[in-house]
Amino acid sequence: NAGVTQTPKFRILKIGQSMTLQCAQDMNHNYMYWYRQDPGMGLKLIYYSVGAGITDKGEVPNGYNVSRSTTEDFPLRLELAAPSQTSVYFCATGRAEKLFFGSGTQLSVL
Amino acid sequence: GQQLNQSPQSMFIQEGEDVSMNCTSSSIFNTWLWYKQEPGEGPVLLIALYKAGELTSNGRLTAQFGITRKDSFLNISASIPSDVGIYFCAGGLFVVGSEKLVFGKGTKLTVNP
Numbered sequence: 001n002a003g004v005t006q007t008p009k010f011r012i013l014k015i016g017q018s019m020t021l022q023c024a025q026d027m028n029h030n031y032m033y034w035y036r037q038d039p040g041m042g043l044k045l046i047y048y049s050v051g052a053g054i055t056d057k058g059e060v061p062n063g064y065n066v067s068r069s070t071t072e073d074f075p076l077r078l079e080l081a082a083p084s085q086t087s088v089y090f091c092a093t094g095r096a097e098k099l100f101f102g103s104g105t106q107l108s109v110l
Numbered sequence: 111g112q113q114l115n116q117s118p119q120s121m122f123i124q125e126g127e128d129v130s131m132n133c134t135s136s137s138i139f140n141t142w143l144w145y146k147q148e149p150g151e152g153p154v155l156l157i158a159l160y161k162a163g164e165l166t167s168n169g170r171l172t173a174q175f176g177i178t179r180k181d182s183f184l185n186i187s188a189s190i191p192s193d194v195g196i197y198f199c200a201g202g203l204f205v206v207g208s209e210k211l212v213f214g215k216g217t218k219l220t221v222n223p
Contacts, residue, residue, distance in 0.1 A: 004152075042114070042198060042213030043153070090152050097141050097160075097202050097211075101152025 002026055006091050006102035013081040013109045021076040021105050023091030031095055032074040033058075034066065036087040037104075043090065049074055081109045116199050116214030124222050129186040131217040133199030139212075141202035142175050142182035147216070148195045156197075157184070189221050 007022045025032065030051045035043040045058030049068040063085055065077040078085060086109045092099040116133045123129060133142070141160055145153035157168050159175035159182060166173055173184045182199055199214040 040119075040215060042116075042200075042215045044213075045211070092152070095209075097143065097158060097204060098155060099153075099211075101154070103151050 004102035025093040029093040114214040120218040134181040138179040139201035143200040
């Protein structure tokens with residue numbers, strides 16, 4: 001039982017490049033979330049989804065897009081990478097009071 | 111946005127010592143959560159608190175939901191090297207049709223053997 005799987009684990013992007021961070025869960029949860037974690041800071045919610053076909057913005061959605069075509073997958077898209085998007089990104093599933101996190105994607109934009 | 115004040119920011123202790131950390135807010139929450147994050151991993155839920163005044167233990171960890179609903183405390187007794195990590199508090203406000211979860215900035219714990 002893998003839980004929440006994120007790929008890739010590390011990535012370096014040039015300014016202006018695009019990429020998709022993948023997240024897959026096998027826990028059959030309806031709710032999925034994307035957070036970013038900056039050094040010395042708490043987690044900030046980027047986007048979340050309450051089920052397939054439904055997504056909504058979190059606290060810091062600018063520069064990101066998401067889609068949720070299946071219960072299992074919740075990819076996060078960066079269209080024009082900027083240095084301010086250098087961060088560690090965590091995908092999570094479950095209800096908000098009991099979240100299960102993936103192991104994160106460390107992204108650097110140079 | 112809403113913020114939580116988590117303190118201390120970091121702690122360096124000797125194995126066997128007890129640890130205390132806390133989280134305060136200017137807003138009321140109806141749920142308090144404590145997570146631990148180890149290097150290269152995502153946070154893992156340690157304790158969830160749902161009622162003002164509630165005191166809950168998980169092994170050597172004890173957490174309390176403050177009576178004012180604006181704060182929470184986590185204590186670790188008799189620390190061991192594997193307690194090393196970053197501990198995050200999170201305040202939750204969950205009502206029908208709405209949910210909000212705010213994370214503190216974390217307390218980095220180092221345990222010297």
